[in-house]
Amino acid sequence: EDQVTQSPEALRLQEGESSSLNCSYTVSGLRGLFWYRQDPGKGPEFLFTLYSAGEEKEKERLKATLTKKESFLHITAPKPEDSATYLCAVQDIRDDKIIFGKGTRLHILP
Amino acid sequence: NAGVTQTPKFQVLKTGQSMTLQCAQDMNHEYMSWYRQDPGMGLRLIHYSVGAGITDQGEVPNGYNVSRSTTEDFPLRLLSAAPSQTSVYFCASSYSQDRLAPEQFFGPGTRLTVL
Numbered sequence: 626e627d628q629v630t631q632s633p634e635a636l637r638l639q640e641g642e643s644s645s646l647n648c649s650y651t652v653s654g655l656r657g658l659f660w661y662r663q664d665p666g667k668g669p670e671f672l673f674t675l676y677s678a679g680e681e682k683e684k685e686r687l688k689a690t691l692t693k694k695e696s697f698l699h700i701t702a703p704k705p706e707d708s709a710t711y712l713c714a715v716q717d718i719r720d721d722k723i724i725f726g727k728g729t730r731l732h733i734l735p
Numbered sequence: 736n737a738g739v740t741q742t743p744k745f746q747v748l749k750t751g752q753s754m755t756l757q758c759a760q761d762m763n764h765e766y767m768s769w770y771r772q773d774p775g776m777g778l779r780l781i782h783y784s785v786g787a788g789i790t791d792q793g794e795v796p797n798g799y800n801v802s803r804s805t806t807e808d809f810p811l812r813l814l815s816a817a818p819s820q821t822s823v824y825f826c827a828s829s830y831s832q833d834r835l836a837p838e839q840f841f842g843p844g845t846r847l848t849v850l
Binding site for chain 2 (some may be wrong): 631656657659668669670673674676677712714716720721722723724725726727728
């Protein structure tokens with residue numbers, strides 16, 4: 626059975642304090658791993674798709690990396706507007722099902 | 736383009752009532768899905784569809800029915816609402832392409848309360 630586990634559940638950082646969020650996954654065959662951002666009261670917003678181990682993608686202060694068992698979302702010098710819940714998901718190549726983790730709530734203090 | 740639209744935004748039901756949550760997209764996406772989101776539980780997949788006429792079960796399908804008669808619409812039916820179905824429901828869509836995993840576009844959500 627496909628599984629996605631995110632850690633930590635919540636993270637509080639000072640503005641400018643870099644850190645990483647973890648997403649470990651189990652899937653029979655990986656079609657793709659996604660990272661989304663979700664603000665309170667809104668639907669998730671797409672950030673990245675990663676396809677194979679060793680792949681990296683960047684967008685502003687965010688960089689996502691992928692290994693065969695986990696993905697990291699690195700946040701460099703975060704700002705208060707980066708505060709949100711970050712969700713990881715995997716798509717199974719066998720049945721195209723997309724399964725999400727429970728998310729990491731990130732709070733950046735000014 | 737309106738993107739993914741969901742109606743209603745809010746709904747209150749009594750136990751045992753039935754209702755349909757509407758989802759429509761105007762991007763000609765083949766792939767559509769329904770999730771529920773509860774505090775501390777993340778997004779859980781209810782049902783999904785890879786194209787018109789094709790639906791499949793997700794992680795938590797019990798108590799919900801779907802159909803996909805057109806590419807644009809993917810309604811979610813609650814046959815007999817229960818308090819455990821109180822949640823925020825999100826619909827999402829994406830195009831399908833072999834060997835790729837395109838991003839999903841999410842609707843604004845429907846907040847459902849079952850008394």
